[in-house]
Amino acid sequence: MTANLADPAVTPEELTRPSDGPPERSKARWRGPLTPKMFIVAGVAAAIGYLALVPLGYLVWGTFFDAEGLDLGSFERAYGDGRMGELWGNSLAFAGGSALLSITVGTTLAYLNVRTAVPFKALFFAASIVPLVIPGILYTVSWIFLASPEIGLLNAFFEPILGGAPFNIFTIWGMIWVEGLHSSPIVFLLMVAAFRSMDPSLEESALMSGATRLQALRKVTLPLVRPALLSSVLVILITSLESFEVPALLGLQNGIYVFTSRIYFVLRSYPQDLGAAGALAVSLLAVAVIGVAVSRLLAGKGSKTYQTVTGKGFRPRPMDLGKWKPVVGVGILFYFFVTVLGPLLVLLYAALLPYYQAPSWEALSSFTLDNFVQVVEMDSAARALRNSLILGLSAATIVMALMAVASWISIRSTIPGRGIVEQLSFVPLVIPGIVLGLSISFVYLRFPLPIYGTLLILLIAYCTKYMPYGMRYATTSMTQISSELEESAMVSGASWWTTFRRVLLPLLSPGITAGFIYILVVSFRELSSSILLYSPGNEVLSILIWEQFENGSFNVLAAIGVLMVVALMVMVTIAYKLGAKVGLRED
Amino acid sequence: MRKPRTLTSTALAAGAVMVLAACGGNPTSSSEGSNGDAASGPTGAEQLYEEVGELSGQERRDRLVELAAEEDGLNLYTSMNADMVDAVTEAFTEAFDIDVSTYRAGSETVLQRILQEQDAGFAGNDVVETNATELMALQQEDVMAQCASPERIAEVPEAGVYDDWVATRFNLFAPSWNVNIINDPPKVWEDLADPKYDGQLALELGDYDWYMALTNYWLEEGKSQEEVDQLWADIVDGAKVVKGHTVMAELMSAGQYGLASSNYTYIVEAAMADGAPLETQPYINPIIARPNGGSCMKTAQNPATAMLFMDWLLEEGQAVLADQAATPSTVQIESELIPVDGQLLLDEGSEWSQRYDDLLSGVETIGG
Amino acid sequence: MLRIHNLIKSFAGEKSRGKKKDEAGHSAVFAVNDVSFEVKEGELFTLLGPSGCGKTTTLRSIAGLEKPDSGTIAVGDRVMFSSTGSGRSVNLPANQRGLGMVFQSYAIWPHMTVFDNVAFPLQVRPRGQRPAKKEISERVERVLATMQLSEQSGRQATKLSGGQQQRLALARALVIEPPLLLLDEPLSNLDAKLRESLRYELKRLQRELGITSVYVTHDQVEALALSTQIAVMERGAVVQLGKPREVYEQPANKFVAEFIGTSNFIPGTVASQQAGRHCVETSNGTLFLESAHHMPVGSEVVVSIRPEAVELSTVSRGEQAANEWTGEVVARAFLGDAVDHVVSVGQHEVRARVNPSVSIESGTPVYLQLDPSKISLVPVN
Structure with a gap:
């Protein structure tokens, strides 16, 4: 009862009611339509609907209507490009390839991290997230420095041995490589959560049945984490379809154009052709809606089937890798060197130079800390860092709190129309950042409360933008939790809210933590809507980065990048530790 | 059975938002904009511009300083880069003890922000300082008022003076090169088509304004359309495409290619100041110059400060801009300047953008 | 059949956790500390102990899911x-x-379906040893029939009831006809009634199939009912190994006595001893008892008296009667098949479980008669 004092869902009458009093009447009221459950569920659904429909409505309105009325010309402008077939072909190859790569890498790393006694575990977890922390443009450019046929360090290293430049980053393969690696942490975090909530004895019993590790993985483990896999595929496919940094920096050199380059062009000109941008976004929306429906269908095919968190106690014991330990160890070190240390070292190297030059004694002798000094001395740096921290932490908290309830609505409840919640939460994924910014400023410029021009408007933008990711993380965990656990808590007399808070939330914590970390980290990079919505004094870190980029101070930018990686690593570690503490178990 | 219902309800919900949005007018058809305000008579700011506009010289300056003292600082929206804007605002604050709060973003974003705010009747800024294209758009929206002193405007070349705004500086498009790779840089623009630069030349993805200006310059010079097309085909042949002027300079320093067709000179000069082996001089002849300018807003909350700022930027501020490797609009340059026509950009911009895009995507795959 | 020799397993990476658990101050970083035992063909061998005693680690080491530091498992x-x-x-x-x-x-x-679950161990065998499809399905059906699951064969495994799931798990383990069956607390997830019926079911199956089994549990009732041999474990070590009756009646130490069933513990001093017949002086009076532990005269001991070893009577057997104490009933509880009484004797409270025909009201003075063959001596450490 004392715990209930902190429970906002307990009404005053509930508290004052003598515990031995006749429960009949109040119970009836409890079940009535005005329960806290109702309020929370309706509130969350309304919040999601609001966040999603503002930009969607703005986009749809701009796409289908002009000042005179219904107008479908925007579709012609958007798709009336003779090369549309080629653009889509490139985009799909790029998105598909990246998805395949990031799923493979992310899932493998997650499995090794959670389920096996892999060596260098701490290093390993950090390494798996680093690509997420490095801003896309820096990560891509560092790969140019590594694997360009002309100036790539890796090529310079291998050329004498192999007699030719073995790597060319300016190809579709290079694009897939960079995008795939850069988005693998999304998969990693999703899959870590999924594996963490899986009873390892399901796998051990396969081993005991005589299955090899590979058979156990293929026939038991992977089918069981299918909802998480589907989620990852969906998210990665859409984000890579939308990604423009990598195709622009790597593809254009060789004329590899993708679908999003159209969005880039239509949004660049004045008057901004929102209609055409919207028409393009509509196809992404279609992909997303179909994707969500398909994944619901596949995951729902016996939704009970996948409830792998069952209340039947289990201790996650890392599997001994046996003779594979050295092999896996070397593999991880290799991965770490190639995808994390390589780009990071290039960044660090660039950050120490006044301008980029190929490594030589001359270059080494011009090493300087000026770039770092410049960052530290920047007036706005501390303020921007503070703002970014506030925004990142609040956005991550709000989104994950909302999505925890939303995932319950979508997966557990029997509320009619619950499917819409999931569909809606996905909408922001397909809305270009600038359109999101425009729609939000459109609304809040006309809003009676002073939200425009404050940090709050950025917070709303971030919450909208990261809602889809939060939802993926939350639903993936929710599908795994047996409904019996919830039912048993309800039967024990706990109110819905208490059940949610005391039973479901802790069980969801692997997914919630992963989502929290993801949002916290990526919100540091968000630029496209921040730049429109910030106001003097409310700068965030990504604006600072953008300014350095505009100034042409690439090396200062690299210094900021290095500092960001360090700072975020610390934060991720803390968040992860806290998450583990809140969660059921540590490892 | 459930799926269609879900879709229907989503559509219904979307419809509800559209109806709501309709009350505020179509969000994307911003061209009607703030005409309502304009029709209802001159704003307070406009009256002040008119009143002070009759003064000149020291009298004007004194009056503005006096009026500005009663106002509340300055709100500036600009697409100047951070170093430049910091130098400018610092110097202005030092001169008049007036605080400047600055919103800084890309020129398209600055435009979008002002349009959104004006549309909603929100007076966010007093002064705008950005690229010609966006200023032309704002001029079309009729939200700015020419407020700088006529004496100063007279110093600006004709290509930089427009109805509602005036150029404060020029962004110069000129080839730049890595001195370790290129030892015979191009002297005229036609040189870019020279096959000797194949594999060494890089073009920037978004420089359609440069493309437009150069094409028109060649046509005016008397070249036929076929000749110009051929020149472009030869330039693009064997060229690489880069996105972003900063990346363009950075990759050139690193040796990814030797020659950049059209970088901003200030970016190259900043890299050179850090010791990068780049060069942009002797300038090619003629230089393509894109005017950047500024103006006061009709809705300015601090109109006297806005006026003072514009006067100052075209007078003392010009030296500050020059210090930042910018090309001030009131200073004579030795090379011939071919301005990018702001009006033309506004009218034909998207066509030129499309044409440039088509030109670049015809780029043949070059061997690695 | 199964031989375990000097098995040692420490928790390398979890030292802090091991230490935290052990509040007694023993540096219990060993999950399994030098365990040896042997299981004979056809036996049901139980590892019994509280959670964290190392029984599951021992079982998982036998299974190969855990790698011990040293020792032999054959x-x-x-x-x-x-x-x-x-x-x-x-x-x-x-x-x-x-x-x-x-x-x-x-x-x-x-x-997977019920059938697929059971077929899995056969399907994943290496190509050379994999039975033909037909044989697989025959063997699976046979095992399912033994487990009375034939009718559920095509159903989704999660649709089964708790008892059926347990039988399915057993069917899957048995389909390859293993030489040794390992059971890790298989009944702990079931409700009490089902647990009891399945306990006998399990015993019947194990006897019928004659399959050698190692059974891990923390439930002493289960262990006593099922096992041929019991190894009681504490802090990673086997503290007593013996038949259920031996462990129950002659606990090796206070821990075992306390853990297995309820018991009354009365401290005392050995007054005389001859060939196992001890006379122990306690504060409530002298006790005669037989014990396998031969304790020297004068040593401090604890006498363990099982509640069912106490007979209550309102009438004394007379002066010469041995092992008779006097006390007063403090409380009683009717259990259906017995009546529990709490009797205060001197400064002790003694529990007595007697035939339901005997029921004595609180406050009544009673005589406690202790059966010498049912009380045991427990060495003090």
């Missing part, structure tokens, strides 16, 4: 694990040991 003539610290070591991976195992959570694969 099933029949096959050495599964051997590491003596000198020279070559053997560690067969779990999937090559060919043992059957039933997990606490059953680990029924939720994405």
Whole structure:
């Protein structure tokens, strides 16, 4: 009862009611339509609907209507490009390839991290997230420095041995490589959560049945984490379809154009052709809606089937890798060197130079800390860092709190129309950042409360933008939790809210933590809507980065990048530790 | 059975938002904009511009300083880069003890922000300082008022003076090169088509304004359309495409290619100041110059400060801009300047953008 | 059949956790500390102890899911694990040991049907040893029939009831006809009634199939009912090994006595001893008893008196009657098949479980008669 004092869902009458009093009447009221459950569920659904429909409505309105009325010309402008077939072909190859790569890498790393006694575990977890922390443009450019046929360090290293430049980053393969690696942490975090909530004895019993590790993985483990896999595929496919940094920096050199380059062009000109941008976004929306429906269908095919968190106690014991330990160890070190240390070292190297030059004694002798000094001395740096921290932490908290309830609505409840919640939460994924910014400023410029021009408007933008990711993380965990656990808590007399808070939330914590970390980290990079919505004094870190980029101070930018990686690593570690503490178990 | 219902309800919900949005007018058809305000008579700011506009010289300056003292600082929206804007605002604050709060973003974003705010009747800024294209758009929206002193405007070349705004500086498009790779840089623009630069030349993805200006310059010079097309085909042949002027300079320093067709000179000069082996001089002849300018807003909350700022930027501020490797609009340059026509950009911009895009995507795959 | 020799397993990475658990101050970083035992053909051998005593780690080491630091594990003539610290070591991976195992959570694969779950161990055999499809289905059907699951064959595994799931887990473990069956608390997830019926079911099956089994549980009733041999474990070590009756009646120490069933503990001093017949002086009076532990005269001991070893009577057997104490009933509880009384004797409270025909009201003075063959001596450490 004392715990209930902190429970906002307990009404005053509930508290004052003598515990031995006749429960009949109040119970009836409890079940009535005005329960806290109702309020929370309706509130969350309304919040999601609001966040999603503002930009969607703005986009749809701009796409289908002009000042005179219904107008479908925007579709012609958007798709009336003779090369549309080629653009889509490139985009799909790029998105598909990246998805395949990031799923493979992310899932493998997650499995090794959670389920096996892999060596260098701490290093390993950090390494798996680093690509997420490095801003896309820096990560891509560092790969140019590594694997360009002309100036790539890796090529310079291998050329004498192999007699030719073995790597060319300016190809579709290079694009897939960079995008795939850069988005693998999304998969990693999703899959870590999924594996963490899986009873390892399901796998051990396969081993005991005589299955090899590979058979156990293929026939038991992977089918069981299918909802998480589907989620990852969906998210990665859409984000890579939308990604423009990598195709622009790597593809254009060789004329590899993708679908999003159209969005880039239509949004660049004045008057901004929102209609055409919207028409393009509509196809992404279609992909997303179909994707969500398909994944619901596949995951729902016996939704009970996948409830792998069952209340039947289990201790996650890392599997001994046996003779594979050295092999896996070397593999991880290799991965770490190639995808994390390589780009990071290039960044660090660039950050120490006044301008980029190929490594030589001359270059080494011009090493300087000026770039770092410049960052530290920047007036706005501390303020921007503070703002970014506030925004990142609040956005991550709000989104994950909302999505925890939303995932319950979508997966557990029997509320009619619950499917819409999931569909809606996905909408922001397909809305270009600038359109999101425009729609939000459109609304809040006309809003009676002073939200425009404050940090709050950025917070709303971030919450909208990261809602889809939060939802993926939350639903993936929710599908795994047996409904019996919830039912048993309800039967024990706990109110819905208490059940949610005391039973479901802790069980969801692997997914919630992963989502929290993801949002916290990526919100540091968000630029496209921040730049429109910030106001003097409310700068965030990504604006600072953008300014350095505009100034042409690439090396200062690299210094900021290095500092960001360090700072975020610390934060991720803390968040992860806290998450583990809140969660059921540590490892 | 459930799926269609879900879709229907989503559509219904979307419809509800559209109806709501309709009350505020179509969000994307911003061209009607703030005409309502304009029709209802001159704003307070406009009256002040008119009143002070009759003064000149020291009298004007004194009056503005006096009026500005009663106002509340300055709100500036600009697409100047951070170093430049910091130098400018610092110097202005030092001169008049007036605080400047600055919103800084890309020129398209600055435009979008002002349009959104004006549309909603929100007076966010007093002064705008950005690229010609966006200023032309704002001029079309009729939200700015020419407020700088006529004496100063007279110093600006004709290509930089427009109805509602005036150029404060020029962004110069000129080839730049890595001195370790290129030892015979191009002297005229036609040189870019020279096959000797194949594999060494890089073009920037978004420089359609440069493309437009150069094409028109060649046509005016008397070249036929076929000749110009051929020149472009030869330039693009064997060229690489880069996105972003900063990346363009950075990759050139690193040796990814030797020659950049059209970088901003200030970016190259900043890299050179850090010791990068780049060069942009002797300038090619003629230089393509894109005017950047500024103006006061009709809705300015601090109109006297806005006026003072514009006067100052075209007078003392010009030296500050020059210090930042910018090309001030009131200073004579030795090379011939071919301005990018702001009006033309506004009218034909998207066509030129499309044409440039088509030109670049015809780029043949070059061997690695 | 199964031989375990000097098995040691420490928690390398979890030292802090091990220490935290052990509040007594013992540096219990060893999950399993020098455990040796042997299981004979056809036996049901139980590892019994509270959670964290190392029983599950021992079982998982036999299964191959955990790698011990040193020791030997052999099933029949096959050495599964051997590491003596000198020279070559053997560690067969779990999937090559060919043992059957039933997990606490059953680990029924939720994405497969009942049939598929049972067929899995046969289907994943290497190509050369894999039975033909037809044989697989015959063997699966046969096992399912034994487990009375034939009718559920095509159903989704998660649709089964708790008892059926348990039988399914057993069927899956038995389908390969393993030489050794490992059971990790297989009944702990079931409700009390089902647990009892399945306990006998399990015993019947084990006897009928004659399958050698190692059974892990923390439930002493289960252990006593099922086992041929019991090893009681505490802090990673086996503290007593014996038949159920021996362990119950002659606990090796206070821990075992306390853990197995309820018991009354009365401290005392040995007054005389001859060939196992002890006379112990307690504050309530003298006790005569027989014990396998021969304690020297004058040593401090604890006498363990099982509640059912106490007879209550309102009438004394007379002056010469041995092992008779006097007390007063403090409380009683009717249990159906027995009546529990709490009797205060001197400064002690003694529990007595007697036939339901005897029921004595609180406050009544009574005589406690203690059967010398049913009370035991427990050495004090």
